[in-house]
Amino acid sequence: MSEPGTAEQAIEAKIGILAPELRLRIPAHEDSLPLVRQALRSLGETVQADPEALEDVELAVTEACANAVEHAYGEGGGDVWVHFAPADSELVVRVVDHGMGIGDDVRRDDGTRGFGLPMIESIASSVEFKSGDGTEIRMAFPLGRPQVETVDGGVPGVEPAERITRRLVAIVAAQLDMSSERVIEALLLAEVVARNALRYLIGEEAEVRIEHVGNGFELCVGPLEAGGGQAVVSDSEVPVVGSVVEALANRVSVELRGAGEYLTLRIEPRG
Numbered sequence: 001m002s003e004p005g006t007a008e009q010a011i012e013a014k015i016g017i018l019a020p021e022l023r024l025r026i027p028a029h030e031d032s033l034p035l036v037r038q039a040l041r042s043l044g045e046t047v048q049a050d051p052e053a054l055e056d057v058e059l060a061v062t063e064a065c066a067n068a069v070e071h072a073y074g075e076g077g078g079d080v081w082v083h084f085a086p087a088d089s090e091l092v093v094r095v096v097d098h099g100m101g102i103g104d105d106v107r108r109d110d111g112t113r114g115f116g117l118p119m120i121e122s123i124a125s126s127v128e129f130k131s132g133d134g135t136e137i138r139m140a141f142p143l144g145r146p147q148v149e150t151v152d153g154g155v156p157g158v159e160p161a162e163r164i165t166r167r168l169v170a171i172v173a174a175q176l177d178m179s180s181e182r183v184i185e186a187l188l189l190a191e192v193v194a195r196n197a198l199r200y201l202i203g204e205e206a207e208v209r210i211e212h213v214g215n216g217f218e219l220c221v222g223p224l225e226a227g228g229g230q231a232v233v234s235d236s237e238v239p240v241v242g243s244v245v246e247a248l249a250n251r252v253s254v255e256l257r258g259a260g261e262y263l264t265l266r267i268e269p270r271g
Contacts, residue, residue: 010211011035011168015161018204020047022084022164028069028077028097034171036065036082040093042163047086050144057091057141060123064095064137072099072135090125091141098134161206165194165221169267172210172217178269185248186267190219192244193263196235197221200228202260216250216268223260230254232263 011032012025022043026032037058044054061082068080083094120139121127128138169190173183198206202223209220224232233252236244246252251266 010209011172013039013164013168013208015164015206015208016204017161017198017201017206020086020160022160024082024084025079026065026082028073028080028099030066030069031175032069032080033062033065035168037062038167038171039082039164040084042167043084043086043160044091044143046160046163047091047143049086049091053142053144056123057093060120060139060141061093061095063120064093064139067137068095068097068099068135072097074100086143089143091143093139093141094136095139096134096136100134161198161208162191162194165190165208165219168208168210169219172212173267176212176215176217176269178216182267182270189245189248189265189267192236193219193221193232193265196232197224197228197263199235200224200231207262213266214268216266218264218266220262220264222262223258224263226261229261229263 009027010025011027014023016022020043022039024036024039026035040058040061041054044057049057065080065082072078072080078097078099081094081096083092083096085092085094117127117129117137120137124139124141126138126140128136130136130138166187169186170183173186178186194206194208202225207220207222209218211218211220221232222229233243233245236246238244241247245265248267249265250268251264253264253266255262255264
């Protein structure tokens with residue numbers, strides 16, 4: 001991921017494939033809040049969290065992220081990091097920014113916006129607040145289930161990676177006002193790529209990057225073993241249509257970065 005303090009208008013996710021863990025970097029903008037909620041929901045469903053407990057977590061985490069979006073960087077812009085780590089019967093969430101920090105008026109319910117940290121504290125089983133070079137809020141929430149198990153057997157991490165990638169792509173495509181047909185095609189691309197790419201993944205995390213480019217966006221997935229990028233494209237072939245990836249993406253490219261390959265798909269509106 002990029003270094004703290006960068007302000008690229010891109011979304012980056014690192015999804016654990018041996019344990020259901022997610023690290024998310026988002027632009028400090030209100031449009032990013034639905035991305036956080038959907039990523040959290042995907043992870044919660046993967047570990048079979050109680051639906052009512054998950055709704056409470058969404059409310060508290062959204063408030064923490066909204067505080068960072070509104071107060072951290074002013075007009076300059078920046079990034080917010082959200083780390084989701086299910087452990088035992090709890091979900092631990094860290095929301096971090098490297099901006100100006102949150103003042104005392106945000107730490108209490110002053111009636112100006114939202115419900116502030118008192119609401120978060122009423123939901124979370126524990127809350128830790130650190131301020132200095134930016135702000136960090138660490139929260140722990142009960143998941144309403146007895147134990148969180150690591151992924152074992154099959155292709156590791158397929159379920160959370162597919163869910164998270166699909167939902168992030170759906171929100172970005174909708175925010176760009178793409179047609180319903182194009183959104184469905186973007187979702188199909190995200191599903192095919194997420195499922196096939198994990199067969200060729202290097203390491204214990206799947207990296208997903210979504211970046212606005214022109215009037216569309218690029219979806220990048222990696223790191224993949226040598227030849228993995230082209231293999232993902234070939235694996236999507238079906239009779240008559242050929243490669244689904246090549247048929248639906250506006251551009252397909254493979255780039256070597258460090259020890260791995262990264263597959264990038266350009267997705268633009270039709271017409």
